[in-house]
Amino acid sequence: MSIDLYLKNAQVVTETEVFHGGVTVEGEKIAGVVRGDQEIQAVQVIDLQGCVLLPGVVDAHVHFNEPGRENWEGYRTGTMAAAAGGVTSVLEMPLNSTPPTINRELLAYKRQVVASQAVVDYGNWGGLVDNNLADLDAMHEDGVIGYKAFASASGVDFERLNDDLIYAGLDKMRQLGNVVGLHAENEWVCSYLSKQLKDAGRTDRAAWYESRPPFAELETIQRASYWAKVTGGNLHVVHISVADGIRHLAQLRQAGVHVTAETCPHYLFFDHQDFERIGPAAKCAPPIRSREDVEALWACVLEGLVDTIGSDHSPCSWDEKEKGMDNIWKAWGGISGVQLTLPVLLSEGVNKRGLSLSELARMLSYNPARLFGLYPQKGKIQPGADADLAVVDLGQEWTLSADQLFFKNKFSAYVGSTFKGQVQRTLVRGKTVYHSGQILAEPGYGKLLLRSYPYQY
Ligand SMILES: [Zn+2]
Structure with a gap:
């Protein structure tokens, strides 16, 4: 040869x-x-x-909006941005495209639409929603790498779950050998606080993060991971912005519970002051946190408690952001970042805080490849x-x-x-x-x- x-x-x-x-x-x-x-x-x-x-980045959290909302992104431009960011595999979410990927037929439809578009390799998340437990087997047979679920309202046509289906979904994961990726924020507390703030006439940027406080995220991480412990199911909590949530999951994992933690570059880069300056383009959920929270999250990264870092690339058209310039509630939530994960972590992590390159490769490539069943084809520089x-x-x-x-x-x-x-x-x-x-x-x-x-x- x-x-x-x-x-x-x-x-x-x-x-x-x-x-x-x-x-x-x-x-x-x-x-x-x-x-x-x-x-x-x-x-x-x-x-x-x-x-x-470095081993190519396996970004296990992107939204490319195809089919149905290609004016927001699409696989072609999304994977081009990935390539420019050193990302060689993307695992794409089942929502923000229309229709959402919640059964075998819709999965096949998405794959057919995007087959000719990507410039890097890609896998699909299926959805776990309010009424599709019977569809999980077929999507598993067809190779979905996980099932995305929401504990709080998703903002699009993708039904959130109550505890009955978080419990049942995790039990199903144990049987299938697959994993739920959960958006963990407490729906009722966030709704209540949002209403209070809106009723008080608040439209400023701080109102967004005041409506979704760290404790609302921590509560749902604790609750869902309890169901993972009870069922033996596999739970990956996505886009965690609070250090206490990472530490809670790390403790359970030590005890043998199948829980893992993802955070995102924007929670390690921006703080409240940045959010108030930038506005809608930095609106996301969970929201950007205080500088104290950002540094506490970095401590978790540096201690090796974070399993994966995904971009949660969640783009939209500019008008969806622009309409929130003077009223933050009106802006679409999501940060476009698939191209920036490595620059953020090289800059803020390796260069500024002494993060080791091996730890970086572990969180960006090795761990996501293993967690989503792609290793050793992906995730490590090694023969074969x-x-x-x-x-x-x-x-x-x-x-x-x-x-x-x-x-x-x-x-x-x-x-x-x-x-x-x-x-x-x-x-x-x-x-x-x-x-x-x-x-x-x-x-x-x-x-x-x-x-x-x-x-x-
Ligand atoms: Zn997401």
Whole structure:
């Protein structure tokens, strides 16, 4: 066999070590991991000049709105932005597209619509909603990587769950060997506080985060994880913004309960002051927290208590944000960020707070690949794995402008932010799909990913 590609002179990162060396690629796979400087014959040799070579990011939390709301994003632009951010696999959510992906037929429909669109690999979340317990088996057979569920109202045509179905859904996960990804905020407390604030005439930006306080999130994390403990079901709490929630889940996991925690870059980057300055583009749920909460969340990341970091890329058209400029309640909630996960974590984590590159690879690649049944095809730089790689320059300082975004709607809460650490090149299955500002793959290059084994973590 001849070597197609030799990436040399890099800092190679796995979840356990960082070493000077390189990677050889044959076809779509990693053929070998090279330590030190070796002369190797290959069709193409790329000298990475000391840059960091990470396993491609597995972003387990994106909303691409296709089919049905392609004016908000779509798989084509969404995966282009992913590629530009060093993301080589995306796991896409079942809501915010119409119709939502809540049964076998709608899953097949989505896959048919998006098959020719993606430039990176992609898998699908199914939905667990109020009336589809009978549909979970068929979606599992068809390879969904998990089931998204909401404990509070989702804001779109996707029914939230009460405890009966959180309980029953988790029990079903134990039987299937799959996982529920839960949006955990207390519906009743958030509704009550929202009404109080609205009745008082509040339309300012602070009213948004006052209506969804940290304790409303923590309560639902505690309640749902109790049902995970009782049922033995598998629970992944998504987009956690409060440190106490992360610590609660970490304690249960230590005790053998099947619970894991995701946080998002925006909870590690923005605080209340930023939110009040930026406004609608930074509106999301749970909301952006105080600086004290942000630093407490960082402490969890640095202690290794966070399992995965996903972007929760949740775009919309600008008019959906603009209408909330003077009344925050009216803006669509969601932050466009799939392109910025690595820059945020390289800058704020590795460069500013001493986060190790191995810990970064663990949260961004290794853990999500294992949790969603994609490992060892994805998630680690090792022989036999797909050659999914991100080349980053750790020292490069840059400021994000809107024209650098590959999103369909070129705005983001992050525009104007300065980062230290930049993605230079992204490879998916051995092919460079992004390099120095250019997308180099055709739509349709990205392949469908299926959960290939039951939950184990
Ligand atoms: Zn989401």
